[in-house]
Amino acid sequence: MTMSTGYTIKTDFDKSDSANKLHILTTPNGLFTASFSNRGLTVVDFAVRTPSNAHFHNVNLGFKSGEEYKRADNPYFGAFIGRVANRIRDGKFELDGKSYQVVQSNFGHCLHGGAVGYDKVVLHDPEVLPASSETSSVTLKFNYVSQHMEEGFPGELLVVVKYWVEDAPGGGALYLEYEATLMGPDNVDHAIVNLTNHSYFNIGDKPTIENTEFIMATNQSLEVTDTFVPTGNIVPHPLVPADLSTFKFGPDEPDIDHAFIFPDADIGALDTRSFPLKMMASAYHPSTKLHLKGETTEPSFQLYTGKYTDVAGLYGPRSGFCLESSRYIDAVNKQEWKGMVTIGKGQTYGGLTKLSLYY
Numbered sequence: 311m312t313m314s315t316g317y318t319i320k321t322d323f324d325k326s327d328s329a330n331k332l333h334i335l336t337t338p339n340g341l342f343t344a345s346f347s348n349r350g351l352t353v354v355d356f357a358v359r360t361p362s363n364a365h366f367h368n369v370n371l372g373f374k375s376g377e378e379y380k381r382a383d384n385p386y387f388g389a390f391i392g393r394v395a396n397r398i399r400d401g402k403f404e405l406d407g408k409s410y411q412v413v414q415s416n417f418g419h420c421l422h423g424g425a426v427g428y429d430k431v432v433l434h435d436p437e438v439l440p441a442s443s444e445t446s447s448v449t450l451k452f453n454y455v456s457q458h459m460e461e462g463f464p465g466e467l468l469v470v471v472k473y474w475v476e477d478a479p480g481g482g483a484l485y486l487e488y489e490a491t492l493m494g495p496d497n498v499d500h501a502i503v504n505l506t507n508h509s510y511f512n513i514g515d516k517p518t519i520e521n522t523e524f525i526m527a528t529n530q531s532l533e534v535t536d537t538f539v540p541t542g543n544i545v546p547h548p549l550v551p552a553d554l555s556t557f558k559f560g561p562d563e564p565d566i567d568h569a570f571i572f573p574d575a576d577i578g579a580l581d582t583r584s585f586p587l588k589m590m591a592s593a594y595h596p597s598t599k600l601h602l603k604g605e606t607t608e609p610s611f612q613l614y615t616g617k618y619t620d621v622a623g624l625y626g627p628r629s630g631f632c633l634e635s636s637r638y639i640d641a642v643n644k645q646e647w648k649g650m651v652t653i654g655k656g657q658t659y660g661g662l663t664k665l666s667l668y669y
Contacts, residue, residue, distance in 0.1 A: 316447050316475075317438065323347060324376025329432050332376070335475045338446055342482020342667060344475055347376055350429040351390035351452055351471055353509050358481040358600070358667045369602065369667060371510035371630040383621050386508040389429035390471060391422045393456055393463050394651070395506040396569070396612065396639045399539045403642040405464060405500050405652070412462035417537035419640075422508070424461035428454070428469075429508070439472075445485075449474040458495055465501025466493045467653075481601075481668025487583065490659040502651045503659050504637045510616060510630030513593055513600040513667075518628045519615065521596065522559040526550050526613070527589045532569045532639055539640050544571060559615065559631070567614045569639050575609035577638070578649045581660035582607040590633055599669055606635035606663040609650065635663045 316336045324330035324347070332354060334345040343366055345355040356370035372387040373379055379387065401412045401420040413424035422429065436450040449472050456467040472487040488505040492498070512519055529550035533543040549564035551557055557564070572588060579585070587605040591613065594601050604611070614632040619625050641647035653659045 317450075320345075324349070324379075326377045326380075327432065329434075330376045331435065333436065333450055335447055335450065335473065337475050337477045337482040339477040339482065341480065342475060342478070342484075344473070344484045346450065346473055347379065348435065349376060349379060349432045350388075351433060351473075352379060352429070353388035353484070353507060356388075356484060356509065356511070356665065356667060358669065361599075361669055367598070367600070369511050369513045369600065371512060371625060373624075381621070385510075385619055385621065386422060386429055388509045389507070390505070391508050391634075392428035392469065392505045393423050393461065393467065393503055394420070394642075395422055395504045395634065395636045397421055397539050399640045399643050403502065405502065405642075406498075408464070410462060410464060419537065419539055424463075426461060428456070428505075445474045446476045447474050455493070458498065463501065465498045465653075466495060467491065467501060467503060468493050469503075469505070471505075478666055478668050481666065483664055483666040486663045486665070488659075488661050489581075489583075490653060492653050492655050492657070500652050500654050502642050503653055504641070504651045505659075505661065506612075506634045506636040507663070508632060508634060509665075510619070510632055511593070511602055512630040513598060513602050514595040515597045517626070518561070519559045519631050520561050520628070522631070523556050523594045523596070524559060525556050525592045526554055526570065527591060528570050528572055529554060530571050530573050532571060532610075534568065534639070538567065540569075540638070540644070542644060544573075559628070561628070565615060565617050567612070567617065569610050569612045569636075571610045571638065577609050577647060579609070580650065580653060581658050582609070583660040583662045587662070587664055590635060593631075601666075601668050603666045604633040604635070604663070605666075606661070608635040608637065608661045608663065610638050611635045612639075633665075635661065 323332035
């Protein structure tokens with residue numbers, strides 16, 4: 311179903327749920343397309359047209375139908391993550407003198423918003439905003455009201471997610487914009503929020519990310535315990551070159567699942583969208599000649615090289631890498647970081663990320 315230039319809807323994407331459609335955006339140059347489902351605002355396709363014009367090369371790991379995304383072994387492929395991305399130590403935190411206990415789902419910690427995070431919510435169809443001088447495509451605007459005490463988190467949040475695409479030489483780019491405001495109830499003064507996307511990318515032509523050439527914009531990382539929560543120290547990551555030169559993904563190494571930080575970031579900022587985009591990392595694969603670049607206004611991002619990916623019959627370890635822009639892990643439990651994830655009434659949380667794919 312064609313809705314407007316560059317925007318179509320596939321209504322039979324999920325035969326088990328007619329509300330879970332596939333929303334497809336294509337750049338004006340016709341070289342790049344991205345698609346999203348209502349369930350979890352999941353990025354399903356992130357694809358560039360091959361130089362021969364023969365087909366679109368989708369570099370985003372996932373499934374062919376909406377039903378398959380409900381598999382128990384789906385490792386958050388392409389998903390919108392919230393209310394709090396990454397881990398909260400022991401699933402515990404304090405706000406306004408009150409203690410909260412949320413779901414402990416990973417090594418005793420709360421991971422990616424709990425048992426039923428935003429990745430499992432089916433949102434209503436988006437409002438379609440017309441192309442403008444700032445956006446070359448239409449923008450899909452999704453709204454979600456996250457209820458007070460949903461998954462144990464206090465505060466009713468209005469969450470707004472916008473997706474749009476733009477032309478780039480040899481391909482295109484996807485923009486992901488997040489916004490949240492605290493709506494109530496009257497007896498809740500603050501809430502916490504940390505939003506990201508959990509896409510897995512493989513820009514090569516083999517089942518793993520081997521031989522992908524990678525460049526990082528920073529090697530400064532949050533030191534973590536053996537259960538992946540921060541100690542509070544910021545240290546150079548031993549597997550990322552100190553001079554930020556190109557390194558290559560091998561069959562098993564480097565094995566990375568860490569948050570990297572921009573040393574000059576304003577860690578007190580709640581809405582970063584007015585900040586300039588900074589490169590997180592760029593990747594290139596010599597077999598396909600594909601490039602992928604991630605940029606963000608956020609103070610941190612997680613690089614995960616996929617060691618634990620295990621989707622029976624489809625994907626194994628190191629099938630793809632993740633580049634998840636966000637706030638610091640477990641920021642709510644570190645006083646000096648708490649402001650970046652704590653939202654009060656009258657305040658706005660916001661962040662912007664750009665993912666480019668091109669030949």
